[in-house]
Amino acid sequence: MRAHAAITAGGRRSMLKLAQRMTDNFCAGVSASSAHKWTKLVGAAAVAAAGRGGGGGAMGVEEEVRVMTRQSVDDPGEPPGVVLSAATSVWVPAVPPHRLFDFLRDERLRSQWDILSNGGPMHQMAHIPKGHHHGNAVSLLRAAVSAKPTLIILINWCPFTII
Numbered sequence: 694m695r696a697h698a699a700i701t702a703g704g705r706r707s708m709l710k711l712a713q714r715m716t717d718n719f720c721a722g723v724s725a726s727s728a729h730k731w732t733k734l735v736g737a738a739a740v741a742a743a744g745r746g747g748g749g750g751a752m753g754v755e756e757e758v759r760v761m762t763r764q765s766v767d768d769p770g771e772p773p774g775v776v777l778s779a780a781t782s783v784w785v786p787a788v789p790p791h792r793l794f795d796f797l798r799d800e801r802l803r804s805q806w807d808i809l810s811n812g813g814p815m816h817q818m819a820h821i822p823k824g825h826h827h828g829n830a831v832s833l834l835r836a837a838v839s840a841k842p843t844l845i846i847l848i849n850w851c852p853f854t855i856i
Contacts, residue, residue, distance in 0.1 A: 705821050712831040712849035714770050722761065722778040731780070734758040757781060794852055800834055809846060813838050818845070828852040 700708070734757075761778045765771050785793060796802055800815035807815075819833040834846040 700819055700821075708819070708821060708831055708833065708847065709823070711770070712847055715847065716849045716851070718771070718776075719778075722763070722776070723780060731759040731761050734760050734779070791852075794828060798828060798850060800832075803834075809836075809844060811836050815846075826852055 758779060758781045760780075763776050763778075764774075765776050766773055797806070800817050803815045804810040804812050814837045815834045816837040817832055817834055819831075821831045823829045823831065828850050829852055830850050832848045832850065834848065835843055
């Protein structure tokens with residue numbers, strides 16, 4: 694699918710810049726530092742998050758959810774306030790990386806792993822290629838059917854090779 698004609702060249706550039714800023718902020722957020730440390734989430738929220746996988750992670754590894762907060766002050770393109778980052782990891786045995794990437798990229802399958810899909814399929818509103826690889830792109834998604842106010846998700850897809 695190509696970028697929709699309704700998006701101007703300036704709009705595409707803005708989406709690409711926003712996606713790059715989001716990726717930079719994500720990488721900065723998940724990189725632990727002495728100023729910003731990750732904390733293991735405890736309590737009902739952690740139990741509920743771990744319970745989604747049937748009481749534990751793949752291969753019997755217990756899931757952990759970690760959180761980190763930081764204060765955003767005078768960061769370009771980011772409103773002032775508290776920024777919350779949350780992360781977990783799972784082991785996916787015997788699945789080739791390209792197959793996992795394609796699964797995560799498929800908006801029709803997103804409801805199987807993304808709580809923001811509200812249990813239904815997602816609709817790709819725009820797809821802006823960033824290179825020659827079909828997965829190297831920025832996508833704009835929204836829930837195909839939703840009773841809630843529209844949630845739009847901007848994704849910066851970056852495939853990589855694992856050796």
